[in-house]
Amino acid sequence: MKIAIIQFGGSNCDLDVLHVLQDVVGVDAELVWYKEEDLSQYDGAVIPGGFSYGDYLRAGAIAARTPIMDAIKKMASEGKPIMGICNGFQVLTESGLLDGALMTNKYPKFRCETTYLKVENTDTPFTSKFKKGEIVKIPIAHMEGNFYADKDTLARLNDNGQIVFKYSDKNGNVTDNVNPNGSQENIAGIIDPNRNVIGLMPHPERASEAILGSEDGIRMFQSMVDYIAKK
Amino acid sequence: MQYHAEVTIELKSGMLDPEGTTIKRALEHLGYQTESVATAKKYMIELDAESADSAKQMVDEMCQKLIANPIIHNYTIELGESK
Numbered sequence: 478m479k480i481a482i483i484q485f486g487g488s489n490c491d492l493d494v495l496h497v498l499q500d501v502v503g504v505d506a507e508l509v510w511y512k513e514e515d516l517s518q519y520d521g522a523v524i525p526g527g528f529s530y531g532d533y534l535r536a537g538a539i540a541a542r543t544p545i546m547d548a549i550k551k552m553a554s555e556g557k558p559i560m561g562i563c564n565g566f567q568v569l570t571e572s573g574l575l576d577g578a579l580m581t582n583k584y585p586k587f588r589c590e591t592t593y594l595k596v597e598n599t600d601t602p603f604t605s606k607f608k609k610g611e612i613v614k615i616p617i618a619h620m621e622g623n624f625y626a627d628k629d630t631l632a633r634l635n636d637n638g639q640i641v642f643k644y645s646d647k648n649g650n651v652t653d654n655v656n657p658n659g660s661q662e663n664i665a666g667i668i669d670p671n672r673n674v675i676g677l678m679p680h681p682e683r684a685s686e687a688i689l690g691s692e693d694g695i696r697m698f699q700s701m702v703d704y705i706a707k708k
Numbered sequence: 709m710q711y712h713a714e715v716t717i718e719l720k721s722g723m724l725d726p727e728g729t730t731i732k733r734a735l736e737h738l739g740y741q742t743e744s745v746a747t748a749k750k751y752m753i754e755l756d757a758e759s760a761d762s763a764k765q766m767v768d769e770m771c772q773k774l775i776a777n778p779i780i781h782n783y784t785i786e787l788g789e790s791k
Contacts, residue, residue, distance in 0.1 A: 534774070534775070535777060538774065538777070542773075542774060571777070577779065578777055578779045578780045580723075580724065580780060581724075581726050581727070582726070583724060583726060584726065585726040585727060585730065623724070625723070625724075625779070625780060626779070627779070659724065
């Protein structure tokens with residue numbers, strides 16, 4: 478089993494994800510530069526956070542149109558698990574693999590802080606090691622995380638159980654007060670209709686070791702590895 | 709023939725525009741009352757094409773594929789011959 482970590486110019490959480498996968502989860506993973514067009518040797522992929530191409534045009538817009546994204550789309554169509562974190566989530570919405578768009582935060586400020594998330598769906602390759610309704614602690618660090626989708630899309634996301642994480646307080650109350658960016662319905666992470674492509678603004682790789690203050694994030698990577706092993 | 713296109717990208721109406729809202733508030737501090745302030749981005753593109761129609765079609769494709777995000781944006785294209 479081998480997982481690809483996609484590197485664009487301006488990715489900056491790539492090495493953190495590599496460390497977590499290799500040293501904490503203990504799975505084979507490697508960095509793959511965006512010019513690669515063939516990802517067939519990999520069983521899954523992570524698109525890490527950062528500021529690909531300086532967030533020029535729109536966050537994730539340029540990265541979404543690089544050659545490697547055709548290979549990512551091929552992986553997605555084969556049912557392989559793909560996780561986009563923060564800028565990776567923006568890349569996935571810009572590429573059309575996930576619904577909606579990530580707009581500038583309601584209060585246009587870079588928010589870098591711990592957030593609590595409510596796990597809305599555990600029937601995914603990335604959340605099987607969580608309990609439904611569980612509250613997890615995973616930090617955010619972004620200025621364009623305000624999730625927007627039109628009314629019909631939002632209804633479809635709800636009806637299909639595609640909303641995976643919502644911002645909540647530590648008791649699980651999903652309110653405006655704990656919405657860090659103005660996202661519709663406090664959405665922090667969604668999955669595609671086929672349930673193998675997830676995007677989320679919070680950084681699970683920054684919550685994967687006790688020394689970092691939370692180990693909740695590690696279970697996303699463990700769920701992903703488990704899913705690949707069972708396939 | 710060389711053409712000059714000006715592409716204006718705006719947020720769809722009713723969408724949150726935090727930059728516009730912030731500028732509106734700053735104008736109030738200076739004593740200017742406004743109904744609303746909205747931001748837009750403009751791209752100036754020079755291109756070669758066989759006709760104005762084909763130039764416009766190319767720029768329209770550029771907007772749909774990259775420059776605009778159809779989920780959140782409207783765009784307009786103004787085309788003229790390059791000077």
